[in-house]
Amino acid sequence: MNNTHYSQFPPEYGFKPDLMPAGQSMNQTEAQTQEQREPGMKLVAYGGKYAFQCQQSNTIAGWQTIQFESAPKSSSSPSDRTYNWSKKIAFQITDTELPLLVAVLLGFLPAIRFDLHGPEKNKWLEIINQGPNFYIKSGMGSTLHSAPVTLVDASMFGLLALNQYTANFPLLSSDAVLASVKMLARQSFENKTYKIPKEPQKSGYHHQGAWYLTLLSNWLFCMQSGWFMHSLSHKICG
Numbered sequence: 001m002n003n004t005h006y007s008q009f010p011p012e013y014g015f016k017p018d019l020m021p022a023g024q025s026m027n028q029t030e031a032q033t034q035e036q037r038e039p040g041m042k043l044v045a046y047g048g049k050y051a052f053q054c055q056q057s058n059t060i061a062g063w064q065t066i067q068f069e070s071a072p073k074s075s076s077s078p079s080d081r082t083y084n085w086s087k088k089i090a091f092q093i094t095d096t097e098l099p100l101l102v103a104v105l106l107g108f109l110p111a112i113r114f115d116l117h118g119p120e121k122n123k124w125l126e127i128i129n130q131g132p133n134f135y136i137k138s139g140m141g142s143t144l145h146s147a148p149v150t151l152v153d154a155s156m157f158g159l160l161a162l163n164q165y166t167a168n169f170p171l172l173s174s175d176a177v178l179a180s181v182k183m184l185a186r187q188s189f190e191n192k193t194y195k196i197p198k199e200p201q202k203s204g205y206h207h208q209g210a211w212y213l214t215l216l217s218n219w220l221f222c223m224q225s226g227w228f229m230h231s232l233s234h235k236i237c238g
Helices: 026-032 098-105 151-167 174-191 210-237
Strands: 003-007 042-046 050-058 064-072 089-092 111-117 123-129 133-140 143-150
Touching: 042 143, 042 151, 050 143, 050 151, 064 098, 064 133, 064 143, 064 151, 089 111, 089 123, 089 133, 098 111, 098 123, 098 151, 098 174, 133 151, 143 151, 151 174
Parallel strands: none
Antiparallel strands: 003 042, 042 050, 050 064, 064 089, 111 123, 123 133, 133 143
């Protein structure tokens, strides 16, 4: 997966009194067009079989968050570069999931699983840091989308998620928010208070086996690198 497309779509839906239905307030019209204003900025990573899109989104309660969408290729032809977004799986990250998403995509947690989404509680999303790349899987019922994602793509996804998370705390800087994410990641990892992806059945790995140890080693490398750079910056800057 080596192609990333990003764009920003500024709000284009103004409110003109002469176009507003009789008896309808400005707030009602604004609520109806909220979905039209999204997605705002979006990033798309294209894979061999599936594409994953990360975009700005708002919850019904007004929380600024991220929505992932995945779609299969339109055909199996190698020359076909189009994707069928009418068959997409849409997955909106909740307020409590958002900091964990940031932690994984920026390398502070090795992997994450979000599930029990949708009216039927059958939608899920998994993100795994494999070292050389990330691997993202989304599912709804029996439908599964999966693709490797480059480190650059994952980092850009993470920065967009961090931007959204920070926007919910206007009195805090992004540095302060990122520091809280790092602390949350460390405590979550040490206490095992977050969901990890389901074990790959075909590999024969176990939770305490090679697969989990690979995730652990990747996480330790990321954290040690972060601590080293933090210490180095203090020595240089005083």
